[in-house]
Amino acid sequence: MIEPIAGANSLKTRILRWLFTVPVGFKLLAILGVIAVLGQILFGTKILLTLAAFFAASVANATAIGGGFLFMPLFIFIYKLAPIAALKLSIATQAFGMTSGALTWGRRYIDKPAFILASIASVFGVWLATYVWVFPSSYIKPLFAVVSLGVFIALLVEMKLKLPNEKNLVNFKLNYQLVGFWLSALVGGLITGWTAIGVGEVVALYLLFFYRISLDIAIGTGVAVLAVSSMAGFLFHMSLGGIPWELLVFTVPGVILGGRYGVKFAKHLEHSVCQSSSQKIVKKSPLKLIFAMVILIDCVVILLFELLQ
Numbered sequence: 001m002i003e004p005i006a007g008a009n010s011l012k013t014r015i016l017r018w019l020f021t022v023p024v025g026f027k028l029l030a031i032l033g034v035i036a037v038l039g040q041i042l043f044g045t046k047i048l049l050t051l052a053a054f055f056a057a058s059v060a061n062a063t064a065i066g067g068g069f070l071f072m073p074l075f076i077f078i079y080k081l082a083p084i085a086a087l088k089l090s091i092a093t094q095a096f097g098m099t100s101g102a103l104t105w106g107r108r109y110i111d112k113p114a115f116i117l118a119s120i121a122s123v124f125g126v127w128l129a130t131y132v133w134v135f136p137s138s139y140i141k142p143l144f145a146v147v148s149l150g151v152f153i154a155l156l157v158e159m160k161l162k163l164p165n166e167k168n169l170v171n172f173k174l175n176y177q178l179v180g181f182w183l184s185a186l187v188g189g190l191i192t193g194w195t196a197i198g199v200g201e202v203v204a205l206y207l208l209f210f211y212r213i214s215l216d217i218a219i220g221t222g223v224a225v226l227a228v229s230s231m232a233g234f235l236f237h238m239s240l241g242g243i244p245w246e247l248l249v250f251t252v253p254g255v256i257l258g259g260r261y262g263v264k265f266a267k268h269l270e271h272s273v274c275q276s277s278s279q280k281i282v283k284k285s286p287l288k289l290i291f292a293m294v295i296l297i298d299c300v301v302i303l304l305f306e307l308l309q
Contacts, residue, residue: 049079049247050254053093057258059294060094061101062266064204064222066230067094067255068196069298073305081244088237089244089251090196095234097255098200098227102220104263109220113172114207118185118221122199122229125189130236135194142306148299151205152292177210185225192229197298200226219266 052074056067068090075086102110129135172178184206188199204222207213213221237243 046247046250049074049250053097053251053254054258054261057094057097057101057255058262058265060097060200060226061104061223061259061262062219063290063294064200064219064226065294065298066090066192066197066200066226067097068192069294069301071251072196073301075247076305077308079247085242085244087194087196088242089247091192091230091233091237092243092248093251093255094196094226095230096252097259098223098230100256100259101263102224102227104260105220105223109217110224111207111213111217111221114181114203114211114213114221115224117172117178117182118188118199118203118225119228121182121185122189122192122203122225123232125186125191125199126193126229126233127236129190129193130233130240133190135190142303145299145302145306148201148295148302151201152296152299156292171211181206181210189229192226193233195302196230199229201295216266223263 052070053067056070059065060067060069068087071090071093072083072086075081075089076083079086081089184202185199188202191198191202192200200222202222203225204218207218207221208215
């Protein structure tokens with residue numbers, strides 16, 4: 001019988017110890033570093049697009065903000081795409097990334113009535129923005145940046161105020177709130193069709209402010225609505241043509257993995273908050289703070305984009 005090599009056993013032991021003792025975040029960084037080095041050798045600088053897609057999808061699926069907040073400036077300034085080509089690639093990319101995130105959130109974190117109503121309105125808005133009301137993005141982006149700044153301030157105020165207990169289910173009634181929700185999703189769909197961001201953020205905030213839905217369900221529902229809207233936009237732009245497929249093949253793997261990781265990160269943060277709350281510690285949602293900061297970054301990126309172009 002052949003005796004196992006001592007060095008091999010020692011290496012195996014060290015690898016297993018590393019896998020079970022090193023925090024997940026450090027393991028993820030190490031794995032991404034290895035992928036970056038090997039990818040650079042095999043595919044050149046395009047592998048960096050996969051890593052950027054991973055990061056964007058992680059943030060997008062943890063906060064319901066579309067990955068367009070990073071993709072649009074990246075595709076235009078770094079990869080030198082025309083704005084319309086960057087928009088097509090952004091929508092196509094997040095169609096895969098947000099779908100991955102929505103599936104990871106799962107039914108438990110998606111309010112079905114809100115999802116159905118908002119998806120119908122949003123897809124109609126994306127269709128209008130793609131085929132009927134083809135609005136120059138140079139006009140809509142500054143407006144959306146200002147709205148994002150207002151949302152950031154509103155979220156900060158909301159985190160300071162003591163509001164009624166959060167709910168886990170929307171009780172829809174035919175009133176001004178329901179009409180406002182549908183119209184907000186429609187406008188969000190229009191903005192998504194023009195800029196690749198918008199409807200997920202709008203849906204999540206509306207559910208958060210007006211229906212007092214818990215943050216994780218509001219974000220999960222917003223992610224699901226944005227997934228459906230992005231997939232519809234992807235199909236619309238496939239019919240029109242002009243999607244840079246040679247770049248899409250590098251962004252899709254990154255956003256699929258990033259979508260799953262971002263959701264798991266969001267769930268971990270909210271679970272930690274719930275545990276602290278059960279121990280009589282003041283409940284402060286780190287995810288809500290991240291949500292606010294991403295909206296602010298979104299605003300700054302769009303304003304810089306407009307000033308530099």
